[in-house]
Amino acid sequence: MTVWGIIRKEVAYDRAGFVVGLLCITVAIASLVGAVTLLRAHKLRTERIIAEKEAETRRQMERMEDDYRLIMRGMGYNVLVLHEDQQIGELRLHGSPTTYMPLDYVYRLATGQIETLNHLLPILQKRVTWPERDREIILCGVLGQVPNYSKPRHLTSEGVYRDPITHTIPDGTVDLGHDIALAEGLSQGESLRLFDADFTVNRVRRRQGNEDDMTIWCSLEKVQGWFGLEGKINGILALECLCALDAVGAVERDVSSILPDVQVLEMGTRVRTRAEARTRAAEAHQEAVTAELLYQAGLRGEREVLVRLLVPLVMLAAAVWIFFLILGNVRARQGEIAVMRTVGVTGGTIMFIFLAKAALMGLAGGGAGYFAGLAVGALWEGVPLWSTDFSSLFSAGLLGLVLVMAPALAVAAGWVPSVKAARMDPAVILSRE
Amino acid sequence: MTVSGKKEARNPRGQDDRCAGAERSGTATLIVDGLTKRYAGRGREVVALEDVSLELEPGTFSVLQGPSGSGKTTLLLSAGGLLSPDEGRVFVEGHDLYTLSGGAMAEVRARCIGFVFQQFHLVPYLTVFDNVLLPEIAHKQRRLAGRAAELLATFRLDGRADHYPSELSTGERQRVALARALLGRPALLLADEPTGNLDDHNAGIILECLDDFVRAGGTVLMATHGAHRDGRDAVYMIEQGRIVTVNGK
Known part of the structure; x- marks a missing residue:
């Protein structure tokens, strides 16, 4: 026991x-x-x-981001980078910037690891009278888009811009705004004379309902030569990358960190509204x-x-x-x-x-x-x-x-x-x- | 009926005589010397035992006789080391019980003393065999199963080994209780009215078992309030806590 x-x-x-x-x-x-x-x-x-x-x-955000990327790209540039001395009143009065900055600026932005801008387009824009036709136009010299090198997805394996908003305008050609082409009876392939030089119409752009409709685009080099502004531009158009949910101020901060003597002007409030709506949704x-x-x-x-x-x-x-x-x-x-x-x-x-x-x-x-x-x-x-x-x-x-x-x-x-x-x-x- | 074999006729505890202490004095199994026990009750003191002394030799059967409340149970419990007296001393096999520690006292109880009660106090969830073997948990060595089987055979309970107490007659229950008391081969058996609940036939069997134990050299002190049978070694008459008469052989 x-x-x-x-x-x-x-x-x-x-x-x-x-x-x-x-x-x-x-x-x-x-x-x-x-x-x-x-x-x-x-x-x-x-x-x-x-x-x-x-x-x-x-x-949902990824889906919206894709949607907005496409929408915004379709709506064109929404940011204009100007020299800091540019008076906005002057810009509105003249219809084009009146202060200049070196062409080099666009390359500094392109190589500056900037995240908030895409599709950089240097321009030299002037409101002038088309002497051969006696018509007020905006003449816009463009170089072709400069890719943002911090976003290699925009480049092909050959280093060529994959999908630019604005294509390069071939030498000897011009692009015409919708209203000018209509008023002058010009269409693609026809010839015209501009500042004593002959050009062929590369294409007529669709109606935008803004000053683009009375703009003639040609090579930057030509415009620089006509006005003695070699190596100069007066604006950089860009597409603000609102898809990343950054505030607008972020673009200014990004740009001014690279180019302290410029200002950023926002265009396209519809894009802003949509972006803000998307931000609110997020x-x-x-x-x-x-x-x-x-x-x-x-x-x-x-x-x-x-x-x-x-x-x-x-x-x-x-x-x-x-x-x-x-x-x-x-x-x-x-x-x-x-x-x-x-x-x-x-x-x-x-x-x-x-x-x-x-x-x-x-x-x-x-x-x-x-x-x-x-x-x-x-x-x-x-x-x-x-x-x-x-x-x-x-x-x-x-x-x-x-x-x-x-x-x-x-x-x-x-x-x-x-x-x-x-x-x-x-x-x-x-x-x- | 015999309680144990020839060897036990000389020593009821067999060869494993662990209850014999070094301080053992004399030959008496139990010495009660000047025992006094008082209870406090309802504002007055009740004297249960007063200056009681007795001495029991091995191989003797003593009867403690007296009416209910005379102090018989108190004397038995005190003699067994279960009830500390107010005065006096108790020696069992030479051990001065109330000078021992709790553990040593328990050891002496396990080795030297067996108790039998009127109410049997069998454990209801243990079989007859396990009830008899119950004291084994107080023993350091675990070799008492053979002894238990031997006791069951002695008390003619071997056929009931696997039964539970509730399945036994009262006489059988008391025999189980007696077998349990004898498992550790005690020198002293203290029996409190062991036949109080039994008919004459069963009482006779129990008394015969006790006689066998005494014949084998054991010492029995049995309390009873009835008339004792003839032939006992000594009869102590107790009244109001005092031994008034001693009739010895």
Whole structure:
């Protein structure tokens, strides 16, 4: 006969009492593990929701970015880089910039690792009278687009501009604005004379509804020569890259970091409006994600409060229950305790019998409570059992902790009754009879 | 019916005589010297035992006789090291019980003293065999299963070894309790009304078992409130906590 044999047989005899204690521990541990699992499952779910929302936002923004890139490209240049001394009033009055800057500026921008501008087009623009036709025109000398070298995707493998907005105007040709061509009865391939030189109409541009309709484009070199402005330009047209959600100020910052003596004039408010609408859409998406995060954080906070209140209460209730259960057991077994004392069993051994039984109860209840709590917590959060999410909720560390904590709780709860059993006076019990 | 074999006729504890202490003095198994025990109750003191002394030699059967409340159980419990007296000393096999530590006292109880009670106090979830073997958990060596089987055979309980106490008659229960008391080969058996719940037939069997134990060299002190049977070594009449008459052979 061993102490463990006595414990085993007593447990088998008083199965109901042991099972009640075990259930008590199971419920206490299940509430703890369930709460932890609930919070962990909630965290997983929140992370998934947020990740899905962010991915959806990213997909939408990428789609919008492509859309806007195409739209903006179709709408043409929207930024004009001017010399800093250029008065905007003068520009409006004359219809073209009146201050000049070196052609080199465009190459400095192109090689300056600038992110906010694309499609750089140096121009030398002057409002003049077409002497051969006695017509007010805007003469615009263009070199052809200079690629932004920080964006190699704009270049072919041969280093040629992949897809320019404005094509180079071949020597001896001009492009005509819609109104001029119409007024002069000129069309593609026809000849004309301009500043004592003969040109062929390279193409007639579509109607724009602005000063472009009364513009003649020809080679930059020709215009520089006509006006004695060799090596000079008076503007750089560019496409502001609004697709990257940068604020307009970012373009100015970028440009002025390379060319401190220029100013950036924005054109095309429609593009701006659309870009801002897109930015607002992106912000709305971000706000939705933030709102979801806040909502989930609030929900988690409420649950944490509940857990902080509920779990200690349940643990305390379990401890009290086990205390009374073991106390009842001690009272029911006092005759046996007395007899054991008479046959020479020490108080320590008797105490060990009750504490070991409590520890066994705690160990079994802890194990059962862990898996019950895991299942309940997962199901509560809608995580199906046998799923990978469910297995990711399993924590060997928490199981280990529970398998130590539950017996410790049961032993702590059973300590006083066990001490009482150990100190029970057999003489008092035996002399009652 | 015999309690033990020839070897036990010389020594009821057999060869493993661990209860004999170095400080053992004289030959008496039990010496009670000037024992006084008082209880405080409802504002007044009750004297349960007053200056009680007795000395029991090995191989003697003594009866403690007196009415209920006379102090018989108190004397037995004190003699067995279960109830600390207010005054006086108790020696069992030479051990001055109430000078011992709790562990040493438990050891002496395990090795030297057997108890039998009117209410049997069998453990309900243990079989007859396990009940008899129960004292083994107090013994450091674990070789008492053979002894338990031997006692069951002696008390004609071998056919009941796997039964639970609830399946036994009262006489059988008391025999199980007696077998349990004898498992550790005690020198002293303290029996408190062991036949109080038994009919004459079963009482006779129990008394015969006790006689066998005494014949094997053991010492019995039995408390009873009824008339004792003839042939005992000594009868101590106790009234109001005092031994008033001693009739010895």
